[in-house]
Amino acid sequence: MEDLRHEFVLDDVVGVLGPDGDADPDTDPRLSDAECVALYGHLAMARRLDATLRALRDEGRIANLTGAPGDDAVGAAAASALTAGDWLFPGVCDAASVLARGVSLDAWMAHALGTADDPAKARQRPDHFSSRADRVVGTNPRLASQTTQAAGLAWAMRMRNDRHAVLCLLDGASAEAGEFHNGLNFAGVFRAPVVFLSRAHQGVAVAQKAFAYGVQPARVDGGDPLAVVRVVRDALSRAREGHGATLIEAQVPDHDGALARLRTHLTRRGTLTPALDGELTARCDAALAAAVERASHASAPALSTAFDDVFATAPWHLAEQRARATT
């Protein structure tokens, strides 16, 4: 096995944006103006969506939310680095990453509000979105349970010479769970084209665990969206080219300033004016309000559908239970 340590110094935290909004030319992912504004739109949507969901929760219309502030912005920036053929395993409370992947707001809101239009038929509580058309694999709230699954899917892609990659988003304490280590171990042994992105808080160190599994480590400033794009993009390229898995540790600041930092950068670049900024935010709010409105008028799944998809075809006992429940 190659010695990964040559490529990585533990104290290295990749950053792009300086305090004045300038991009470090050595690390800048060199997004076009349009790409950069789109990224800004994803982060703005993350903030506005969060506000919308909290309001819906306070009205008692959706179940409780448990996301850590700033994690969603890291997920959104990371997911924006995916191409159509790649796969995404979001964590819980990773709606922003799912939307950055290109999932429609209507589909996501149908999921959040539990309507029959949810691609997953409203069977999970909000923020466990799943959609095969978008190559988004919904997760289970037990932290890190998707780590081995992401490794397995990536490994299958490699066996099939599919030159795409898998992005697996992990929540704060995931690295403490056994399945995290299982997933890293399998990904390392099989050189699976998978990128694990662990959101770490308050200086918790995760990246160096990669050494033990023969996985490439990386560390990034999670409050710097351009740095997240850069590191995730590099790791996905590395995976697609057959060099195996990467574990990225994104240090998420306590006070989420990712949106403000990107705003400063875009303003300095001359791409974002206060007027355009206001327009983007207003567009997010309007889209959210419309999506909530549409989902509010959609019907809940029919009772009989609870018995579908337990098996491909309902066996006798489910047919009996369905008949009893619906008559």
Next chain:
Amino acid sequence: MPQMNMVEAINDALRHEMRRDPRVVVMGEDVGKVGGVFRVTRDLVEEFGTERVIDTPLSEGGIIGTAIGMALYGMVPVPEIQFSDFIFPAFDQIVSEVAKFRWRSGGEYPAKMVIRTPVGGGIRGGLYHSQSPEAYFIHTPGLKVVCPSNPYDAKGLLLSAIRDPDPVLFFEPKRAYRAVKRDVPEGEYTVPLSKAAVVREGRHVTVIAWGAMLYEALEASNRAAEQGIDCEVLDLRTLWPVDIDAIVESVKKTGRVVVVHEAPKTCGFGAELIALINEKAFLHLEAPPVRVTGWDTPFPYTLEMDYLPLAGRILPAIVETARF
């Protein structure tokens, strides 16, 4: 027609299906060069290579978790867990993930796989190489559970299980692995899932069994015949979804039923079977249904032949039921 034991028949089934379907991969601890702890996957790696006969790290949760990812992508993994006693590190991935993926994704992501694992006692395996954990998995919505008793059924059921759209736990009774040889056709044939076999027809008492205990049920039934009691013996073959029609039909004929299984009595599958019989054939019953099972203790090493519901324990239950 070749004679095979169950190990050879399952190996033949895997080889047949891997030739037929390039999506099928075998994975597990030492399944490659070593051929598995019971040699069930012997020589498969020579024909199919290390990409389809995959030696994995020693981690059951990792094996099933990665198999899920492969299944989501469209492969058909057939992971082996060395002993069903070792399946518990993978319990979360099986009951929280494999079983629920199709449902929780609205039908979009079936985690279709066949988890093969040896089950049962009577081979001096002791506590952690002898257990029968089928009830946990039958209790979990979304899993099918199969347990063949003979080489012919083992091959035919395994081919059906691999082709079935749903995840299947395929429990292989290790006491019957090499104990029985049968004619096993080469090439293609299947035994359907969820179809029990009436292996002995009779009029007085229905005896329900599966796996290695089927032979004990037959032995007890032969001894009962010497006392004029004519038993009908059902080999369930698929435990879940169970062939309820075959059970009800037999119980309606005999009015008396004895259920035999190795697992502990309390909340064992026998409890569910008797509840179903009560729901569907109560008015046909002539005697209380009886369970002959393992004890509600951990599986004992030195006393395993006392723990197991062998013919000597089944016979008095049959006689008692017949004479009630």
